[in-house]
Amino acid sequence: MREILLLGQQGQVAWELQVALATLGRVTVWGSQELDLADPDRIRDRLRALEPQIIVNAAAYTAVDKAEQEPALCQAINATAPGVIAELAREFGALLVHYSTEYVFDGTKTSPYLETDTPNPLGVYGASKLAGEQAIIQAGCAHLILRTTWVYGNRGKNFLLTILRLAAERPELKIVADQVGAPTWSKSIAMATSQILARCGDRDPATISGIYNLSAAGKTSWHGFASEIVDRYRTQFPDRALQVTDIVPIPASDYPTPAQRPAYSVLDNSKVLATFGVQLPDWDLSLGQLFARW
Template identity: 55%
Template sequence: MKILLTGATGQVGWELQRTLITLGEVISVGRSQMDLAQLNTIRRIIREIQPDLIINPAAYTAVDQAESEPDLVMAINGIAPGAIAEEAKRLGAAMIHYSTDYVFDGLNTTPYTEADKPNPQNIYGMTKLAGEQAIMAVGVPHLILRTSWIYGLRGKNFLLTMQKLAQEREEIRVVNNQIGAPTWSRLIAEVTAQILSQARQDVSGFLASKSGIYHLTANGQTSWYGFAKAIFDHNFQQSERKLQRLIAITSKDYPTAASRPAYSLLNSQKLSNTFDLVLPEWQRSLELVLTEQIFVTA
């Protein structure tokens, strides 16, 4: 199987490179090779490579900055996935794409299922929803995997930001009234690989029979404050911390350019049932990440 992987330098893309190598030939491209804002480039690269499967974790993910450049965000998150799907269909290939909890408005009080109606509240969420709709309209064999609160040991994410601030500040204030499920980038990559391993030799046929939207997050729930507390409760670089106080605040105390859903917990039962997978609790994943970080830096 020849796999074209976009966003190779991103959090999820970097992990996918490592997990997919046992499944076939992985051809990884970053923004410098395939800029998703350039449709001609997208189509040319795909036609040159002629993959059996295109996996697209690449996206515009700067949620607040997106509010000030909606056209660019729509080009990358909304229009490009449709073009990728068209090229995949032309080749008889399949596609896996990643989306977000931010397609929902956050007004639920129980975890969102795939049957719940999206109602995004910011440009990022609107464009990611547009990308989902574009892929489905093409009719290519596909999986759209919605995930949330992605973190890891690379790139820009909440975990690394908190660790950096802990070494710079005595006090950190973190929002406590937004609820979600922190999800390790490696978990997303490993679940993707486990799903594909079930396809055996016919990935297009397999994904055609399973096509649709699936929620993929770690189990459990917390707030950003709870996530931060769990990070700091671990003994990573305890002696190097300047941090003395972690203070819970509300969203009103921390205004941002983009509105965030107050509750964006996703129900991943459909994915678990369809592919016979057991997803870990978010605390367990975090423990593994922090343990690995100690090992790597030791």
């Protein structure tokens, strides 16, 4: 039975991975209590003691705005730590699965981003995630870097839960309408990761190592996503009152944040489909599935 190490116990994707990876081997889960990713020496000691065959790194510094005030910590967790993990993976022949983000791009394209497009992050968070990708590649281990976008779920901190909380408190919500992306359910990411690993089989890691986009199909704006969340919640739970009566579209310029967001966050997923036969559903279909299982 393969030894799988999952990093990131409480994160949205990590939570779903604990179930999704169970069919592939014996899963050891380490959260921040078990492993401080800002401590490279601790990473080395703990991973060498375990020597897993597969490492799935779903841990990250994800506070995009706070990162502008904590660049060193963000860099340590998102860039330095993945590089150290990758070096260890090469040392004992493990496969590293690592999650990245569309924030490595500046969002100036008007067509879906390919893995080969030139990155140009707009803030500290995106720059740290790009540095993490580069560190993994430079380490030379077998790796799958999975870029995703607009991740949400029914636990943790994410746009969906924020909208439902605000919709229960306020009659009007003002939501950015000129940023476009593909909301991606954390459960879909976890299930796709499991499928990808299952289909790696005995294939030469050198032939499959690389960056892969892994996001939901379709696209919408934050305003469109918020409107769909409220509509589906009301349909699914007609007896649970929401206060909101109006969801107003606004430009991003009316909602300034410490970190600038990409205006266009849609990813082209054709590479992961061609390589592993994996394709995530359309974003609104996944949203419906989430509410059906709530």
